[in-house]
Amino acid sequence: MRYFFHIGYHGQAYSGWQKLPGIISIQEVLETTLSRVLKAPITINGCGRTDAQVHASQFFFHADLTVPEDVDLLFRLNKGLPSDIAIFDILPVEGTPHARLDAIQRSYDYFIHTYKDPFLHSGSALYLGKRLDLQLMKRAAALLTQYNDYRAFCVSPDKYRTTICTVSRAQLFTNEAGDRVRFHISANRFLGKMIRIIMHRLLQVGDGSMSLHEFEQYLIDRVPPKTIRPAYPQGLYLSRVVYPFLDLPRRTEFSTVFGPSESYWREVLL
Template sequence: MSDPLHPPEPAVPPDGGLGPSSWQRCRVDLAYDGTDFSGWAMQPGLRTVCGVLVDALSTVLRAPVAVTVAGRTDAGVHATGQVAHADLPADLDTAWLVRRLARLLPPDVRVRAVTAVPEAFDARFGALRRHYRYRVATAPHGADPLRARDTVSWPHPVDVDAVNAASVLLLGEHDFAAFCKRREGATTVRALQELRWTPDADGVVTAAVAADAFCHSMVRSLVGALLDVGRGRRAVDWPATLLLRGERASEVPVAPAHGLTLVAVDYPPDADLEARAERTRRVRVPGPS
């Protein structure tokens, strides 16, 4: 079933014009500094992670390549554990491809590994959960210069006990519409599996967030609401009360993009890949099943 809201990028035959027996599905593990990108998704006239990656792959392979990603990060958001899949020539030396891409890609994008996987592997629909980290520097001097691009300087103290107490109330499956920018026809029901704040010795507070999936701006909105709790502007139970709204809550601040990093994506065993992808499509894709 196709997804009208999230078509492949770019839409080309999955074998790039090769024969049905001459391509192999591959998992692509990559990392990027999102500072100078307009997000993941390809956009005309803008520098995007997908655009840069597809250009490099197409140049190396001398054929168009379609890439499907686990999570489409917004402008300014980083990744150390992003996952995508692409259908590549079956006789391709994947270790050679990684080395070739290291020379061709700009320094703010790295392909860490290309691995042959079963045809049923789907980076987006097959994922069990996505893991993010959000870094907030609470020290008076702000973020360390070497981490300033992935850490937000926050000019207020953060009550870690309060934000953790508020976070526990958000765990589980809920309609997170109050924390999302709604997309027509898409569900905002998500299963939030982890939301935990940890203070570091260097004055940085890190939020670990994991869910089966996230809707648009959900992580940054959760962080923004919880930071308001952490600085004493809102009560501990306030973020949880917003789950009853059923629509975007305008009073929820959206935390800056550059503090957010996608760090890992989990997948089931190979034998369960097809079933997982089909189950996710039924939930996530609007229209008849």
């Protein structure tokens, strides 16, 4: 039987999702725990590949399993997994849907705080004392839905068959004090480090080191710069994955970095 697993994780201690030799990955920890509980080798397929130290407040993987009737798999997995990985739901599915290939939309949130806070340091990116023009950043973010080739916003663009991405939403939020920023982006697909590269350039627009024209020129010319600097990884969350057959709300209450409620964040207006 094929199962979809709805999970979340704090990625600070891991070298990303993908299992590779010599590193500690989310995938390896999950496969090891599943195999131990079910007493059989288990291979899983994730909905994407988050980078080292990147988090997910919503993530899905699928696996083909035979689960004994007397095994409470949700309880056993959560008991056996480390505290920074949580299983929210285990969903049996008909046929052979694929966690990565069948996703039709993914959303990410990137969090910034501009003051030192020991309770945010591993779940939000610190840009200490940054004075950001949020309205200008908002104007730059609004350009993202008007273009669809992100060749200049990824690492190693030549390895992709295409660098076309359809960005359906790009929003900028702040808290009442104006010292925290949240960038939200949704698209049908993303390229390597694309969001962190976009975020770094939005920050450059915000602090005045890049003009709005220069930002847009990357979208128009599609020429990657010689040096690419992504924003810090710990501010990034995969926050929503949607399928034609599955659209679950995210468990934002599991992450204090999202704020005590959605009303904590106010969209930046032009």
